Amino acid sequence: MAKFQLHVNGRWHPVDIDGNMPLLWALRDILGLKGTKFGCGVAQCGACTVHLDGRAVRSCSVDVGVAALSKITTIEGLSYDGEMHPCQKAWVELGVPQCGFCQPGQIMSAAALLAANPHPDDTQIDAAMRGNICRCGTYPRIREAIHKAAGDTTS
Amino acid sequence: MSIYRVTRRDFLRSAGVGAGALVFGFSLSPDELLAADSKLKQLLHNHVILNPFVALQPLDGTIVIVTHRPEMGQGIRSSLAAVLADDLEADWSRVKLQMADADSVAYAIKFPGADVGFPDKVSVKLPFPYDEPPADGLVYAIPPEGSQFADSSRSMAAYYQTMRLTGTGIRLVFERAAAKVLGVKDATECRARQHKIYHVPSGRSVDFGSKRLLIHAGKEAPPTLGDIVKALKKPADFRFIGKSMPFVDAPNMVTGKAVYGADISLPGMLTAMIERCPVANGQLESFDATAALAVPGVRKVTAVLPSTVAPGGVGRAFVPHAGVAVLADNTWAALQGRRALRPHIKWNYGPHRSYESSAYRKELEASTAAAGKTVRETGDVDGAFASATKVVEAGYYVPLLAQAPMEPPMAIALLKGGESLEVWAPTQNPDSAQLMAGRLAFGIPESDWEKEEIVAKLRKNVTLHMPLLGGGFGRKSKPDYIGEAALLAAQNPGVPIRVQWTREDDIQFSYYNAVSSQYLKAALDGNGYPTALLQRSALTSFFGTLFSLDKATQRAKTLDGGVDGYASGIERAQGLEDMPFVIANLRIENCEAKNHIRVGWMRSVANIYHAFGICSFADELAREARRDSKDYLLELIGEGRDLSRVLASQHVKQYRNNELPLETVNLPDKSGQLMEIVGAFPPHTRRLRAVVERAAKECGWDEKVRQYKDVKGRGIGIAAHRSFLSYVAIVADVSLNDKNELTINEICGVIDCGLAVNPDRVRAQMEGGIIYGLSYALLGEITVKDGAVVQNNFDDYPVLRIHQAPKISVHIMESDQPPSGVGEPPTPAVAPALANAIAAAGGPRIREMPFNRKVVVL
Numbered sequence A: 001m002a003k004f005q006l007h008v009n010g011r012w013h014p015v016d017i018d019g020n021m022p023l024l025w026a027l028r029d030i031l032g033l034k035g036t037k038f039g040c041g042v043a044q045c046g047a048c049t050v051h052l053d054g055r056a057v058r059s060c061s062v063d064v065g066v067a068a069l070s071k072i073t074t075i076e077g078l079s080y081d082g083e084m085h086p087c088q089k090a091w092v093e094l095g096v097p098q099c100g101f102c103q104p105g106q107i108m109s110a111a112a113l114l115a116a117n118p119h120p121d122d123t124q125i126d127a128a129m130r131g132n133i134c135r136c137g138t139y140p141r142i143r144e145a146i147h148k149a150a151g152d153t154t155s
Numbered sequence B: 001m002s003i004y005r006v007t008r009r010d011f012l013r014s015a016g017v018g019a020g021a022l023v024f025g026f027s028l029s030p031d032e033l034l035a036a037d038s039k040l041k042q043l044l045h046n047h048v049i050l051n052p053f054v055a056l057q058p059l060d061g062t063i064v065i066v067t068h069r070p071e072m073g074q075g076i077r078s079s080l081a082a083v084l085a086d087d088l089e090a091d092w093s094r095v096k097l098q099m100a101d102a103d104s105v106a107y108a109i110k111f112p113g114a115d116v117g118f119p120d121k122v123s124v125k126l127p128f129p130y131d132e133p134p135a136d137g138l139v140y141a142i143p144p145e146g147s148q149f150a151d152s153s154r155s156m157a158a159y160y161q162t163m164r165l166t167g168t169g170i171r172l173v174f175e176r177a178a179a180k181v182l183g184v185k186d187a188t189e190c191r192a193r194q195h196k197i198y199h200v201p202s203g204r205s206v207d208f209g210s211k212r213l214l215i216h217a218g219k220e221a222p223p224t225l226g227d228i229v230k231a232l233k234k235p236a237d238f239r240f241i242g243k244s245m246p247f248v249d250a251p252n253m254v255t256g257k258a259v260y261g262a263d264i265s266l267p268g269m270l271t272a273m274i275e276r277c278p279v280a281n282g283q284l285e286s287f288d289a290t291a292a293l294a295v296p297g298v299r300k301v302t303a304v305l306p307s308t309v310a311p312g313g314v315g316r317a318f319v320p321h322a323g324v325a326v327l328a329d330n331t332w333a334a335l336q337g338r339r340a341l342r343p344h345i346k347w348n349y350g351p352h353r354s355y356e357s358s359a360y361r362k363e364l365e366a367s368t369a370a371a372g373k374t375v376r377e378t379g380d381v382d383g384a385f386a387s388a389t390k391v392v393e394a395g396y397y398v399p400l401l402a403q404a405p406m407e408p409p410m411a412i413a414l415l416k417g418g419e420s421l422e423v424w425a426p427t428q429n430p431d432s433a434q435l436m437a438g439r440l441a442f443g444i445p446e447s448d449w450e451k452e453e454i455v456a457k458l459r460k461n462v463t464l465h466m467p468l469l470g471g472g473f474g475r476k477s478k479p480d481y482i483g484e485a486a487l488l489a490a491q492n493p494g495v496p497i498r499v500q501w502t503r504e505d506d507i508q509f510s511y512y513n514a515v516s517s518q519y520l521k522a523a524l525d526g527n528g529y530p531t532a533l534l535q536r537s538a539l540t541s542f543f544g545t546l547f548s549l550d551k552a553t554q555r556a557k558t559l560d561g562g563v564d565g566y567a568s569g570i571e572r573a574q575g576l577e578d579m580p581f582v583i584a585n586l587r588i589e590n591c592e593a594k595n596h597i598r599v600g601w602m603r604s605v606a607n608i609y610h611a612f613g614i615c616s617f618a619d620e621l622a623r624e625a626r627r628d629s630k631d632y633l634l635e636l637i638g639e640g641r642d643l644s645r646v647l648a649s650q651h652v653k654q655y656r657n658n659e660l661p662l663e664t665v666n667l668p669d670k671s672g673q674l675m676e677i678v679g680a681f682p683p684h685t686r687r688l689r690a691v692v693e694r695a696a697k698e699c700g701w702d703e704k705v706r707q708y709k710d711v712k713g714r715g716i717g718i719a720a721h722r723s724f725l726s727y728v729a730i731v732a733d734v735s736l737n738d739k740n741e742l743t744i745n746e747i748c749g750v751i752d753c754g755l756a757v758n759p760d761r762v763r764a765q766m767e768g769g770i771i772y773g774l775s776y777a778l779l780g781e782i783t784v785k786d787g788a789v790v791q792n793n794f795d796d797y798p799v800l801r802i803h804q805a806p807k808i809s810v811h812i813m814e815s816d817q818p819p820s821g822v823g824e825p826p827t828p829a830v831a832p833a834l835a836n837a838i839a840a841a842g843g844p845r846i847r848e849m850p851f852n853r854k855v856v857v858l
Helices: A023-030 A086-093 A103-116 A122-129 A139-149 B008-013 B030-035 B039-043 B076-088 B155-181 B211-219 B225-231 B250-254 B331-344 B357-369 B381-386 B430-441 B452-461 B480-491 B503-508 B549-559 B607-624 B629-637 B643-649 B685-699 B701-708 B759-779 B830-840
Strands: A002-008 A011-017 A049-052 A055-058 A071-073 B048-051 B054-056 B063-067 B095-099 B190-193 B196-199 B205-207 B270-276 B283-287 B298-303 B323-328 B345-348 B373-378 B390-398 B410-416 B420-424 B462-465 B497-500 B516-524 B530-539 B585-591 B665-668 B674-677 B714-723 B726-736 B741-752 B807-812
Touching (some): A023 B331, A049 A103, A055 A103, A086 A103, B155 B196, B155 B211, B155 B225, B270 B503, B323 B331, B323 B480, B357 B516, B381 B516, B390 B607, B410 B430, B420 B430, B420 B480, B430 B452, B607 B629, B685 B741, B685 B807, B741 B830
Parallel strands (some): B741 B807
Antiparallel strands (some): A002 A011, B196 B205, B665 B674, B726 B741
């Protein structure tokens, strides 16, 4: 066990846990932040995507000891003052979710993409989002929603 | 009080004709509410219960609709509620949805034949559309299911009518009560409109939230069913039905607030990871817990199954595999504990240890190489082959497939006071999950599992809460993982136990979609049209998993095969027996396939391999005949006919039309009057023809065929299939380059699902179903070695990713037919359309999945 200060969604959280515990389980089991989902545990599906200093990472495969060095943002911290992130708004407006389980991870990846590239084309979207699996098959709407969140017209 | 009710006993008494009917009950009076002692009451405390589905909230007049069907992404919570709210004239912004618990007493009535533990059927059907009430005053009914089992894309087909009647009945009560509040003599002058009831002549109104309205409504005599039928809204007045309604759960889903099973946290809860015997029916011999217990945070290591319960596998329904559980303070500790435990378990693998996929494939293909049991026959097939100008034959193979929903299975169970069990779990089949959890937790001997008094007791003593499902696709129809939590809860009274599956567990311990071999042989005349068709199917029936052989005799009649190594009537009705083409000499044979692993069902089930076989073969014949594939397909389908009549004349014993009746029968109601029960969803090939024509038009088929003739490596393919009462055509447009790399340029899909109640969700299901179909067609395969599944996770069981998802266009047929399924029907035609397109593009003829063995999928 080791003591860490985790900076999550703008607040410090002291924890006393195994430094090798993946960030995913620290978020879910220790901090009770349940928006970040467990889908595969081996960085294959993206359901657990969070931001470390604004970069999209798979929290199932980042040790908490490493994550403690960065500012962590989860789906719960993506919106400010109750105002949804443009991605979240677009996701609702276009009816993207079906079962919804992968969508927090999808949105975290999409938000990181838009922060780095405000107007991605389809190829860039595919490249940035291919780490996020959706079994319900919402991919066409995800593409459309990212364009919408970017303020670009969709075809 | 009730408008109309057939109790279970009444129902069984009149059940001789093999079909049943129920019209829902209303419960309005406060006295009844106080006397009621149901879970529904707890759920709705502070509300006045209007009927089993709806509550009117005092003070603000919010309408709370209890959504009883599991929500797994199909949007059924929103869609069914919108139907009810439409007829009720509720303002959608003042409607709230409340997820029900498992409660088969509130939602289901037993149906004859339900002894197999399968969905109960109940409901009401009225003539469609409802422009005029039936002249003879009779109620027309079909018996769809009345349970909460989200299965076979049946929710809308089964509940559309019930929701409409319920909404209308409540509206009538409100209108009559409003007449009293407003001091109006003639209640027919009062009309509800968007949460208010207006006295039309004077324009005065009363809101649904009025206390006086609520009091009067509570005293109001129930409207008769006849009154309700007359008061149903005309389709032209629909506000929500047929319009795209918002998906209620979406805002919570995108903000991380939506609650799935694993998001529920209880005080003192322990997390369990289970190491399971990798071979079906294998037994636990021994284990040494020392290493696992040394992991910090691990509390306990224990066998999951008591010695009295034989391990799950073939013939063991929903009993869990043998396993050893590591119980820990948190998920990470449980994971590490399990890893430490793994080398220290000894299994007795049993006879299925020798199961191996490539050897089994040979066995299956040998089975379809020989004659099977004839299930449909017409004409002289052997004679036609003997005199044929040309004979074409082909074999198709589909491997085991895992559903792999994004949310891995999990369940929480808590034994309270030794006699009541509380469960939180994502499940498609709440009723079955509730019973299985109780049977295992309370150690009910297996000989007593089906006993009526035991079942009643379990329903009373087991509470099952239904969080959202992070996908189901058939996997969560099987409550094995819930049984594991129940067993561990029984060992640890008072401690909530969360059994969490990993992705590896999910891939390795699914109830797989059957492995199947299809053999087709056709005789062609001089014009290339088939004069004869022989079709053979071998598949590992899911009934081999659900029922042991010793139960075969008693089940045989209901299941019509399935338990003895042959496809059951349910599986045969999914694209085999109901082969739609017009062929003069036809024989369809059911071939043997023994089970060695748990088999269940996956989105569209037996349609997957049946559609792949027949729709690919149709294209092969077209090519053989040098005909346009679409024109040839239309010729095979013909002008259109009621297939159920054809099947009846071709010796199909009991065609199962998604478990809905085909013929009209008369049933006595409670008062002894006869009710006519009309089959509402006859399989009609005119509708299949129509989706093919529409798809050809929408994708510009003829133009593209001309255009691609001169383009190397470009092609389009078409396939059409009816399943779950809906009709779908798919056109795939593909390119293949010199390196044999496949690009899917576009998929065009057309669906006829009757009335599209919520078109945006129909569209979403089409998009998703097409992608699901592409996923298994291109990439999916589960293989077995030494009786154990080889694949582990998304790296070796890949599924479609965004860069592989093509552009998809969806078209919904306008229809005045009753609504039918949309969850599964989009899927079956995808793989054959794609295979046909690849062949058209000059690529290989692909007769087995996954396609990435024959073409490169980037």
